Amino acid sequence: VRNKSIPSILSAALLLAVLMAPLASADSGDETITVNHVVLVDTPPHPEWEWNYSYQVEVSNLQMDVNYIAVILYKQTGDDEWRADWWWDDIESDGDQFDQPLMLQRGCYFINASLYEKEDLNSDAENATVLAAADLDFVVGTGTCVGGVYSEDAEYPGTHDGGGGTDAGGLPGFGLILSITAALGAALIATRRE
Incomplete structure (x- = not known):
């Protein structure tokens, strides 16, 4: 009778260990941001003015009793310097x-989000443990970034390629004036030949 109870106890202990494993791993730093x-x-x-963008950060796999x-x-x-930081403290x-x-402004940017235990960061910010981190490169403007260098792909509405010359047909009113002048010139030449 004793020999049968020991394997039963071991089986029950093994079953409990397997069932408890997901709970233990959830407490072991699986947080994500x-x-x-x-x-x-x-x-x-x-296009030279500031562009209005918005970003969204999300957290998951958080522990129950941790701030x-x-x-x-x-x-x-x-750039070596961070431009701004936001502290999201009401998670x-x-x-x-x-x-x-x-x-x-238009250009190539980089955003970094890091998740901390609140008490750890507040007590020693320089040595606080990063629980999770995420990065994202993004472009502001209508251009692209290659190797961290911003360049315009397409012409921004209302601007022209800077080739030096201007197209008179693209200036307000000049297309019509040039057309009327050309028609009058052709009519004048035609009446002189008669």
Whole structure:
């Protein structure tokens, strides 16, 4: 009778260990943070002005009794200095999302989101443990970024390629004036020949 109870106890212990494994791994740092998108909100009247964008960050796989904080930084590609940072300190549960507007000049940018335990970051920011991090490269404007260098792909509405000369037909009123002048000139030449 004793020999049968020992394997039963071991089987039960093994079954409990297997069932508890997902709970233990959820507590072991599986938190995630994601930069879902950076999207254009509004195009400026002139391409040299600031562009209105918005980004969204999301957290998941959070532990129940932990207070979290996320730090979101962005910079222009090639710069050593971060341009701005936001501290998202009201994270409450899995799936929470943080939306924030950005006003930026055209160019190539980089955004970084890092998730921390709030108490850890507040007590020693330089040595705080990053629980999860996400990065995203994005472009502001109508151009593209290759190797961190911004270039315009298409002509922005209302601007012309800087080839030096201008097309008189593209200037308001001059196309019509040139057409009337040409018609009058042709009529004058035709009447002189008669």
